[in-house]
Amino acid sequence: MDTPAALGDFLRTRRARLRPEDVGLVSYGTRRRVPGLRREELAQLAGVSVAYYTRLEQGQSTGASDGVLDAIARALRLSPDEHAHLRNLARPARAGRRPAPRAEAARPSTRRLIEAMDGVPALVLTARFDVLAWNPLGHALVAGHLAADGPERPADRPNTQRLLFLDPHTRELYPDWEGEARRAVSSLRLAAGEYPDDRRLAELIGELTMKSGEFAALWSRHPVRKCAFGVKSFHHPLVGPLELTFEMTPLRDSAGQCLLMYGAEPGSPSEAALRLLATGVASPTTTTTTRTSAPR
Structure with a gap:
C-alpha cells in the first residue's frame, strides 16, 4: 500500500x-x-x-x-x-505496528454463537471483508446464490466488497446500490489506513480498481467513514423488499474480525419477510439455491 x-x-x-x-x-x-x-x-x-x-x-x-x-x-x-x-x-x-491480519478462521465459539442466533442473519468478516462464517439466514440474505460452504474454502471464500462491485446478483440485491457502494469504499479506505502492510487487502483494492470503473471513481474521491451501524434496504429475490438495521461489532483478539448482524423492526413488513426467509432456510425444499463460486 x-x-x-x-x-x-x-x-x-x-x-x-x-x-x-x-x-x-x-x-x-x-x-x-x-x-x-x-x-x-x-x-x-x-x-x-x-x-x-x-x-x-x-x-x-x-x-x-x-x-x-x-x-x-x-x-x-x-x-x-x-x-x-x-x-x-x-x-x-x-x-504498521498493527500487523496485517493473519487469522483466516472464525473461532469455534463465534461459530456457535452465530448458529444459535435464531432469526438473526449473521456473518463473521475479516478486516478486508472476507466472509469467514455465516449462519444459514445470513447466507440466505446476502448471498443465497453462492455455495453455503464457500467460507470454508479459501479459494472460493466470498468477499462482500468484491461481490458488491463485481457480482450482478449482489448488485440487484440493493435498491440503493450507489449508497451501498459509497459505504463499502469508505470502509475499505479505513481498512487500508489501519493495515497498510496487508498484501491481500492491497490486491483486493487493485482488482476492484481494474475491474470496476465505479469503484475506481469512488476510490479516487478518498471517502472515509466507519460504517458500524445503520439501516440497509434489500430487494431479496425470494421475499421481496426488506429494510433492516445492521450492527458491526469488533471481535476482540481476532486479527480485526468483526461480527455483522441484521435485524428488523418488530411488527414491520420486513420482520415478516425475514421470518419467511428463515422458514425457507429451515425447509430448503421450498427454495432453490444456485451453487456457484464467488467472483475472483
Whole structure:
C-alpha cells in the first residue's frame, strides 16, 4: 500500500472540498487554478509553514506531531473518522505496528454463537471483508446464490466488497446500490489506513480498481467513514423488499474480525419477510439455491 501517495490524495481531496469563504478567508475573485483551498491557505489556517505542509502532503514528512495533525484536521474540518485516518496515513510506521491480519478462521465459539442466533442473519468478516462464517439466514440474505460452504474454502471464500462491485446478483440485491457502494469504499479506505502492510487487502483494492470503473471513481474521491451501524434496504429475490438495521461489532483478539448482524423492526413488513426467509432456510425444499463460486 503506497501510504505516502494515499496521504497526499487524502489531503488534496479534503482541501478541494473547502472554499476560502467556508473557513473565513477573503477571496478577491482572482482565478484559482485549483479547486478549494490552496496549500498556503491551509497552512495559514493550521498555523504551520507552507514548506512543511507541502512536504507532508507529498509524503516527505512522517514525523508530524499530534498537535500539527490536530491543527490540520481542524482546518480541514475533518470528521472523527477522517481525523483518525489522517493519523494512520501520516504515520505509516505507527500504523504498521498493527500487523496485517493473519487469522483466516472464525473461532469455534463465534461459530456457535452465530448458529444459535435464531432469526438473526449473521456473518463473521475479516478486516478486508472476507466472509469467514455465516449462519444459514445470513447466507440466505446476502448471498443465497453462492455455495453455503464457500467460507470454508479459501479459494472460493466470498468477499462482500468484491461481490458488491463485481457480482450482478449482489448488485440487484440493493435498491440503493450507489449508497451501498459509497459505504463499502469508505470502509475499505479505513481498512487500508489501519493495515497498510496487508498484501491481500492491497490486491483486493487493485482488482476492484481494474475491474470496476465505479469503484475506481469512488476510490479516487478518498471517502472515509466507519460504517458500524445503520439501516440497509434489500430487494431479496425470494421475499421481496426488506429494510433492516445492521450492527458491526469488533471481535476482540481476532486479527480485526468483526461480527455483522441484521435485524428488523418488530411488527414491520420486513420482520415478516425475514421470518419467511428463515422458514425457507429451515425447509430448503421450498427454495432453490444456485451453487456457484464467488467472483475472483
